Amino acid sequence: MKDDDHRGLGWAHGALTVQRLGAMLAPVTFVLENGRQVSPMHIAPWSSKPEAEALPGILRRLRGEWPCVPFGYSVPADGWPKDWARVMGPPEPGEEIHGHGSNHDWTWRDSDSGSLSLLLAYPKGSPVERVERTITPDPLAPAxxxxxxxxxRRACRLPIGLHPVFRLPARTGAAxxxxxxxxxxxxYPHDVEPGAEMFARNTRFAELTSVPACAGGGADASRLPFAADTEELLQIDGLEGTAALANHADGYRVKLCWQKEHFPSLLLWYSNRGRKAAPWKGRHVAIGIEPICSPFGLGPATALADNPIAQSGIATALDFSPEKPFLTRYRIEASAL
Structure with a gap:
């Protein structure tokens, strides 16, 4: 790694680091109102190992929070329900997991002394010309x-998402x-990871505390981490643009706020020791709390098609115009329990 691969900021209520790869934000330390220091963002356990350099960009130093344009990636349609399989196309040429920005080094931009700013130009064949990101600590708060x-470059429709991933305590159900x-x-309409399912496929629910389970009955998807090894996704529609994780073991709450007009759904990624292959090796425990405009992150082809979520009136892609750059704002803040 080069000396300039990371930059950091400190302020009265914390310290943060941003890396050029994926413009990922982590580690973050917040100083709470009671004086305690907490670090809510997740860092993958392999991210500092030499063997990680051979991984795809998004996995190499997986951590914290970053934006995804386009959000998602294509998967085979084998075994999927018919209403999904009919809209699931093959990967687009040059398709990268969660988009170009998630897999490459961004460039630092000049910014105010109290913020960090980065830019990434997309390949010439992409409808996206560039993406920009500015990260600013709140001088008055742990936020x-x-x-x-x-x-x-040209008018287009794309699925997009934000990808915050939060650390979980070791004790089952302590968050x-x-x-x-x-x-x-x-x-999710299929297995996220074969042999690591917890929830019944392709079902609806009204309470996070009672999600239909593959073994029958309901599972409480609000208490983390799970006792069972699992890898799962849930998509939530109709939130007001806020979500929080209360870490009872460490005595803090971290809250995420976003513009719901840009991200009408929330994807919950439960990574709970379910993936056994390298680099995961059954040791990855984290929760992704991801505002999206996407159908489960199933890739651009599915997002642009008349998929079952779009049919229900929930947007799974946004319109973009070269005349009006897209700008969204969101916030991560912490407080004591």
Whole structure:
């Protein structure tokens, strides 16, 4: 790694680091109002190992929070329900997991002394010209404000998402997901990881505390980490643009706020020792709390098609215009329990 691969900021209420690879934000330390220091963002256990350099860009130093344009990646349609299989195409030429920005080194931009700013130009064949990201600690609070801009070469529709991944305590059930009320929840229509399923496929639910389980009955998807080894995805529609994780073991709450008009759904990625192959090796425990405009992250072809989520009236892609750059703002903040 080069000396300039990371930059950091400190302020009265914390310290943060951003890496050029994926423009990923972590580690972050917040100083709470009671004086305690907490670090809520996740860092993958392999990220500092030499063998990680051979991994795809997004996995190499997987950590914290970053934006995804386009969000998602294509998967084979084998064994999927018919209403999904009919809209699942092959990967597009040059398709990268969660988009070009998730897999490459961004360039530092000049910015105010109290913020960090980065830019990444996309390949010439992409409808996206460039993406920009500015990360600014709140000088008055243990909080970080983030601006994300997308500039396109031509009019297009794309699925997009934000990808915050949070650390979980070691003890089963020692953290609680707090979503508030929502309109509809959906389980993944297939296995996220074969042999590591927890929830019934392709079902709906109204409460996170009672998600249909593959073994029958309901599972509480709000208490983390799980006792069982599992890898799962849930999509939540109709939230008000806020979600929180209360870490009871470490005595803090971390809250995420976003613009729901840009991200009408929330994808919950439960990575709970379910993936056994390298580099995961059954040791990856984290929760992704990801505002999205996407159908489960199933890739651009599915997102642009008349998929079952789009049919229900929930947008799974956004319109972009070269005349008007897209700008969204979101915030990560911490407080004591």
């Amino acid at each position: 970080i404000d983030i601006e994300f801009k997308i500039v396109v 609680t997901l707090e979503l508030g009320s929502f309109d509809n929840g959906r389980t």
